[in-house]
Amino acid sequence: MDKSTIDFYTRLAHGLAAQFGSNCEIVIHDLESNDVEHSIVAIENGYITGRKLGDGPSHIVLESLQNGEKHTEDKLAYLTKTKDGKILKSSTIYIRNSKGKIVGILSINYDITILLAAQTHIQGLTATAADDSEESGPETVSMNVTDLLDELIDQAFRHIGKPAAVMTKDDKIDFIRILNDAGAFLITKSGQRVCQILCISKFTLYSYLNEIKAEDEEKAAKAEQD
Known part of the structure; x- marks a missing residue:
């Protein structure tokens, strides 16, 4: 502004x-x-x-x-x-x-x-x-971006409902989609943190993000046609 x-x-x-x-x-x-x-x-x-x-x-x-x-x-x-x-x-x-x-x-x-x-x-x-x-409870107001990233990661884990060690590829893509939609990857070094948590490489992370982007673009195109 x-x-x-x-x-x-x-x-x-x-x-x-x-x-x-x-x-x-x-x-x-x-x-x-x-x-x-x-x-x-x-x-x-x-x-x-x-x-x-x-x-x-x-x-x-x-x-x-x-x-x-x-x-x-x-x-x-x-x-x-x-x-x-x-x-x-x-x-x-x-x-x-x-x-x-x-x-x-x-x-x-x-x-x-x-x-x-x-x-x-x-x-x-x-x-x-x-x-x-009352079931979902109020959102937590984070004091800094580190706390905010922790909260977003916790929310993604709650949504997937299983630890990273037993996640399938689809689970990991859904996990990354949740974080991406929430803007988590705008935070510095968030990609590195997610790679460590999911035990994937940066190349795999970017590959999953590209898949997510392609799916979203396809859905948007179909919606316009409808």
């Missing part, structure tokens, strides 16, 4: 934090920055998640960078959690340029940990989107 846009959203973040108080964290991510791993250009009340100016992206930021315009709708009023156990009511709002391209993200994280104790009295304030479920 250009300087004037960042300046505006920095002032907006400050204003929102002043309006909603010290329990509300406001984060601005620049998705046009050349330094993906330091996407935060403005933050208010960062002590809520432990992040600061210059820290790295969240899960949803990586997805946006990886999938681009596939993410056409803002994500509002969903649950997240911090590593120290805070429960947050979060919203993610995409910042677009004049051509509609996503260039940044405005994130709002309101700490509702204490409010949840009195949820029966303030249900309207703490209600979240209908697709949140």
Whole structure:
């Protein structure tokens, strides 16, 4: 994002934090920055998640960078959690340029940990989107890209449901697809980490990624024909 846009959203973040108080964290991510791993250009009340100016992206930021315009709708009023156990009511709002391209993200994280104790009295304030479920639980807000990569890898393992040692080729491709869709390979040295976990070479990793890309392009072509 250009300087004037960042300046505006920095002032907006400050204003929102002043309006909603010290329990509300406001984060601005620049998705046009050349330094993906330091996407935060403005933050208010960062002590809520432990992040600061210059820290790295969240899960949803990586997805946006990886999938681009596939993410056409803002994500509002969903649950997240911090590593120290805070429960947050979060919203993610995409910042677009004049051509509609996503260039940044405005994130709002309101700490509702204490409010949840009195949820029966303030249900309207703490209600979240209908697709949140107790079974899946809230997403974890990572403090840095190392933690974020760990979380994405854990999610992929949970989805596959078996350790790497007994994975078939198809399992490994699915594992890599999950990470790729989440934008994990935008993180420095993530490919090396995945190769070590799956006991595959870099050549094999790139071969699997090419297979995934070809399948996605084929599906997209069929969808256009339909």
